[in-house]
Amino acid sequence: MNLKESFRQTLQEIRSNDAAYVRIAFVGQPGAGKSSLINAIIGEPVAAVGQATDVTTGVAEYEYRFQRLVDLPGYGTERFRYEDWAAEFRPEQYEALVYVFRGKLLEEDDSFLRSLAESAAEKHRPIYLVRNHCHDLTGEERQLIRDDLRLRFPGRGTVNFTDCRYGEGISELKEQIYSADFRRLRQERVTFAFTEAKERRLGEAAEKADVAIDRYAKAAGLNGINPIPGLDVGVDLGIYFKMYGAIREAYAIEEADLKKYMAVPVAKKLLELLTKQGVSLILERFAGRLFFKDVLKLIPGLGTAASALLGYQLARMAGNDYREDCRSFAASGMDTLIEELLGE
Ligand SMILES: Nc1nc2c(ncn2[C@@H]2O[C@H](COP(=O)(O)OP(=O)(O)O)[C@@H](O)[C@H]2O)c(=O)[nH]1
Numbered sequence: 001m002n003l004k005e006s007f008r009q010t011l012q013e014i015r016s017n018d019a020a021y022v023r024i025a026f027v028g029q030p031g032a033g034k035s036s037l038i039n040a041i042i043g044e045p046v047a048a049v050g051q052a053t054d055v056t057t058g059v060a061e062y063e064y065r066f067q068r069l070v071d072l073p074g075y076g077t078e079r080f081r082y083e084d085w086a087a088e089f090r091p092e093q094y095e096a097l098v099y100v101f102r103g104k105l106l107e108e109d110d111s112f113l114r115s116l117a118e119s120a121a122e123k124h125r126p127i128y129l130v131r132n133h134c135h136d137l138t139g140e141e142r143q144l145i146r147d148d149l150r151l152r153f154p155g156r157g158t159v160n161f162t163d164c165r166y167g168e169g170i171s172e173l174k175e176q177i178y179s180a181d182f183r184r185l186r187q188e189r190v191t192f193a194f195t196e197a198k199e200r201r202l203g204e205a206a207e208k209a210d211v212a213i214d215r216y217a218k219a220a221g222l223n224g225i226n227p228i229p230g231l232d233v234g235v236d237l238g239i240y241f242k243m244y245g246a247i248r249e250a251y252a253i254e255e256a257d258l259k260k261y262m263a264v265p266v267a268k269k270l271l272e273l274l275t276k277q278g279v280s281l282i283l284e285r286f287a288g289r290l291f292f293k294d295v296l297k298l299i300p301g302l303g304t305a306a307s308a309l310l311g312y313q314l315a316r317m318a319g320n321d322y323r324e325d326c327r328s329f330a331a332s333g334m335d336t337l338i339e340e341l342l343g344e
């Protein structure tokens, strides 16, 4: 598995995590055009649309770039008086609301707008007002609607005029929905879910890598055969290459990834460690840090045991260092990929 495949799996985890999404609910009377607006925003006929009053009877969510557009049944019908509707569908659970209306506002609409306006929690919730079916409205009529809404729902922004049949006002509405504040909230959500999934994945990788390091370090201790100039400890480089390979595999890093994501700072070092020269160089550095080296040399008769211990220690040291570098490479690689995905 390479870094991209591993990232794809992480993405699957995020996609199935409800906490990763910002949800915008479309509310309003039946037939106002909630489902049609969702289709117009997404650009595909995903939601069922119809003349009959209750075409949408359950909650349906449609994903659009890590945002979920929620199609709710209309209220004010025989089936759903406003209070029952609110109790069942709890509009307050959504991060934002798109309030869709056409024609006259009814008493039910007033209950809805009043309850939203009164609750303190609602004061910070974006509510987009949308007068749909607007194609035939004159400028004067539009002004009357704005004034009316301002009275019913004081302190709330502009009215968007849209018409799904004629494609009017859709791009303006989209722009509002993806306004800066909301984009930040969405990115926070995704980033949070992503970080969680990423840490879990890196944690699992570290466990696998540790098992490999332990196994190969023991083998290195028993196999100290090739003395390297400048090193007092014999080293079997083949074991190091195998150990490094196992650690890379734990982090789903392939050689090609290192070349592809050269911009990640640690990639260069990891590439150098694919060569004999690179490994010898780093081992020389680590050997200098081996605490017992000089002490052991002073104790005669401990030759084999001492070199086994040193070989083990050296391999562990190198393995842990490599694991940290792989972790850092995998983490930044995944960060790069998620930024690409979220970039707008
Ligand atoms: N002329 C016109 N018809 C629309 C518009 N929006 C929706 N419709 C139609 O109105 C009907 C109800 O729309 P729908 O999206 O199902 O409303 P919902 O009940 O609020 O989801 C459907 O027949 C749509 O094709 C619009 O802006 N202009």
Ligand SMILES: [Mg+2]
Binding pocket: 034, 035, 036, 048, 049, 055, 056, 071, 072
């Ligand atoms: Mg509908």
